[in-house]
Amino acid sequence: xxxxxxxxxxxxxxxxxxxxxxxxxxxxxxxxxxxxxxxxxxxxxxxxxxxxxxxxxxxxxxxxxxxxxxxxxxxxxxxxxxxxxxxxxxxxxxxxxxxxxxxxxxxxxxxxxxxxxxxxxxxxxxxxxxxxxxxxxxxxxxxxxxxxxxxxxxxxxxxxxxxxxxxxxxxxxxxxxxxxxxxxxxxxxxxxxxxxxxxxxxxxxxxxxxxxxxxxxxxxxxxxxxxxxxxxxxxxxxxxxxxxxxxxxxxxxxxxxxxxxx
Amino acid sequence: xxxxxxxxxxxxxxxxxxxxxxxxxxxxxxxxxxxxxxxxxxxxxxxxxxxxxxxxxxxxxxxxxxxxxxxxxxxxxxxxxxxxxxxxxxxxxxxxxxxxxxxxxxxxxxxxxxxxxxxxxxxxxxxxxxxxxxxxxxxxxxxxxxxxxxxxxxxxxxxxxxxxxxxxxxxxxxxxxxxxxxxxxxxxxxxxxxxxxxxxxxxxxxxxxxxxxxxxxxxxxxxxxxxxxxxxxxxxxxxxxxxxxxxxxxxxxxxxxxxxxxxxxxxxxxxxxx
Numbered sequence: 001x002x003x004x005x006x007x008x009x010x011x012x013x014x015x016x017x018x019x020x021x022x023x024x025x026x027x028x029x030x031x032x033x034x035x036x037x038x039x040x041x042x043x044x045x046x047x048x049x050x051x052x053x054x055x056x057x058x059x060x061x062x063x064x065x066x067x068x069x070x071x072x073x074x075x076x077x078x079x080x081x082x083x084x085x086x087x088x089x090x091x092x093x094x095x096x097x098x099x100x101x102x103x104x105x106x107x108x109x110x111x112x113x114x115x116x117x118x119x120x121x122x123x124x125x126x127x128x129x130x131x132x133x134x135x136x137x138x139x140x141x142x143x144x145x146x147x148x149x150x151x152x153x154x155x156x157x158x159x160x161x162x163x164x165x166x167x168x169x170x171x172x173x174x175x176x177x178x179x180x181x182x183x184x185x186x187x188x189x190x191x192x193x194x195x196x197x198x199x200x201x202x203x204x205x206x207x208x209x210x211x212x213x214x215x216x217x218x219x220x221x222x223x224x225x226x227x228x229x230x231x232x233x234x235x236x237x238x239x240x241x242x243x244x245x246x247x248x249x250x251x252x253x254x255x256x257x258x259x260x261x262x
Numbered sequence: 263x264x265x266x267x268x269x270x271x272x273x274x275x276x277x278x279x280x281x282x283x284x285x286x287x288x289x290x291x292x293x294x295x296x297x298x299x300x301x302x303x304x305x306x307x308x309x310x311x312x313x314x315x316x317x318x319x320x321x322x323x324x325x326x327x328x329x330x331x332x333x334x335x336x337x338x339x340x341x342x343x344x345x346x347x348x349x350x351x352x353x354x355x356x357x358x359x360x361x362x363x364x365x366x367x368x369x370x371x372x373x374x375x376x377x378x379x380x381x382x383x384x385x386x387x388x389x390x391x392x393x394x395x396x397x398x399x400x401x402x403x404x405x406x407x408x409x410x411x412x413x414x415x416x417x418x419x420x421x422x423x424x425x426x427x428x429x430x431x432x433x434x435x436x437x438x439x440x441x442x443x444x445x446x447x448x449x450x451x452x453x454x455x456x457x458x459x460x461x462x463x464x465x466x467x468x469x470x471x472x473x474x475x476x477x478x479x480x481x482x483x484x485x486x487x488x489x490x491x492x493x494x495x496x497x498x499x500x501x502x503x504x505x506x507x508x509x510x511x512x513x514x515x516x517x518x519x520x521x522x523x524x525x526x527x528x529x530x531x532x533x534x535x536x
Contacts, residue, residue: 010340017411021373021374025369028376077278083268084272084273084275085272087271107489107512108469111286113509114287114290117286117290135278136283193364197366199368213366213368214368217368217372232369233365240361244364
């Protein structure tokens with residue numbers, strides 16, 4: 001019994017540690033005062049400011065555009081790459097996987113700097129360079145999600161389908177795709193998450209005037225208190241909550257597995 | 263025949279690897295070993311031995327190790343408690359502990375900045391209780407707080423995943439054979455979660471060691487980590503050669519610490535979480 005209560009208390013303490021900061025942000029987003037400690041009454045003023053601010057809206061738009069484009073391209077390239085790598089012999093496979101690991105192992109700051117040093121030679125830094133950078137760090141997540149699915153496929157079924165007269169594309173669609181689509185999907189989701197959360201690599205590869213939410217918040221934080229940021233946090237927290245709940249619901253049968261994979 | 267044509271699918275990715283992974287790394291090497299005039303030099307890499315750079319590297323190591331240890335000490339019991347919960351509640355509670363991770367990294371730092379600042383919540387609270395305010399903001403403590411808050415899930419999830427995989431009958435068998443809880447923990451549970459612990463350590467230590475944003479925003483320029491020195495040499499000092507030289511040193515540090523940790527726990531299964 002004592003053990004149970006200690007466990008409860010520990011869970012509650014960690015819960016507070018995780019949620020107190022977020023809770024305070026949410027409360028302050030409705031606070032009609034710029035002070036961080038005084039309650040000046042309830043207001044939606046900061047939300048109006050948020051939607052009126054061109055800087056924030058542009059950053060939001062850029063973030064979504066880059067996130068979608070980078071994730072889709074990375075999923076496409078990554079899935080193709082996984083299919084190709086899967087067909088390779090041991091040595092080729094090892095080399096490809098080694099190279100795939102580089103962006104995962106390298107510190108973000110080093111990846112960002114290295115890409116900047118290269119890209120700045122050929123083009124002006126801007127949205128496109130951020131997109132290239134995001135695709136680069138997203139592809140490995142897709143490959144690492146798709147490859148295990150391919151490895152658990154029986155190699156003979158696909159060839160049997162070809163022998164029986166299926167075109168390669170038809171055989172792919174009917175035999176391989178159903179078994180790997182889960183991996184492709186979770187790779188895509190992981191790419192989305194990584195893209196949304198990235199700061200360091202975007203920071204180094206973006207040009208002047210281009211901002212994603214992360215870099216925009218960074219600049220604003222350096223300037224001082226901006227209650228609009230609290231409103232933005234609240235909205236983003238709600239979006240994350242809804243997305244995660246949806247994903248949890250979708251795979252409620254294997255829910256614990258799904259959550260632990262996130 | 264089929265296999266060979268399928269390998270071609272990796273073609274675009276191979277081009278991508280060469281263009282955007284290998285070439286950029288070569289660029290760092292190039293800048294690291296040349297000076298502004300383009301002549302070969304070791305001075306950018308050797309600059310790590312200068313007191314100010316060395317100090318920032320040691321500080322980054324210190325705060326990185328400290329945050330990693332705190333994350334480990336907090337996460338392990340948490341993972342065990344989560345794993346021991348009744349199965350129906352358990353996915354929901356895991357969900358609760360994953361959710362903060364999904365909020366933008368920068369906003370999580372913002373939240374802590376707000377709590378820790380001198381006229382922030384923690385200080386006001388302390389003062390209202392009659393204590394004198396403490397200076398938390400712009401200290402190493404604040405940076406460690408931020409790092410622990412940001413990286414805790416990276417430690418929790420691999421440990422939790424490796425705990426979930428342990429089959430209950432193994433533990434029951436040990437108990438039937440007379441092992442007490444302590445023995446079960448040290449002989450069975452801990453060794454089986456070692457790979458999770460190791461990937462947790464790598465996933466917390468590497469970002470903590472190389473971070474520059476947390477120390478910038480919560481340390482207010484007073485906590486200078488190697489990441490900050492590198493960032494400044496690119497963004498303010500415009501000395502790309504020095505910055506590349508230091509990046510190279512940092513890269514080697516990361517690789518060495520990973521090789522060290524991987525040598526300890528052979529299978530990298532837990533790494534697949536992220």
